[in-house]
Amino acid sequence: MQLETSIAPQLKALGFRKQGQTWWLSNIETIGVINIQKSSFGPGVYINLGVYVKQLGQEERPPEYRCHVRARLEQIASDRFWNEIVSAESIAPPSASLIEAILGDGVAWLEQLSTLDGIRHYIRSGGVEAVLSVKKLVGE
Incomplete structure (x- = not known):
């Protein structure tokens, strides 16, 4: 996929490791995950983001769907990227805006949530409906 x-x-330069269509970045308290999912119904693609809290599991390369905090790129990226994100296709070259959204807003979101304090702040700001185990862990 292009x-x-x-x-x-760029992700490799930031320290991400890749297998298949998923990248992982291990931090002290969390693992940041970026996953590219091809649509089952056409050429569309979804950019899934996740944060796995190490205290809540033993996985070194968790799939995005087992992360404790999850979002799709269009949910957290700047509104100016929305059209490019939702119209992305696996058969077309990615737009500069889509790449910017992933490497800018997507990576920044993962960095923001790379610590328990960051997750705590995100939950308090109403950024996510976290699962109970994460709320307990961060004192919510």
Whole structure:
């Protein structure tokens, strides 16, 4: 997929490791996850983001769907990228705006939630409906 090829060098330079269509960045308290999911019903793609809290599990490379905090890129990215994100296709070259949304807003979101304090702040600001175990862990 052209999107993967376009973002791989930058994500690797940031310390992400890749397997299949998923990238992981291990931090002290969390693991940040970026996953590219091809639509089952056409050429569309979804950019899934997740944060896995290490205190809540033993996985070193969790799939995005087992992360404790999850979002799709269009939910957290700047509104100016929305059209590019939701119209992305696996068969077309990615737009510069889509790449910017992933490497800018997506990576920044993962960095914001890379610590328990960051997750705590995000929950308090109403940014996510976290699962009970995460709320307990961060004192909510």
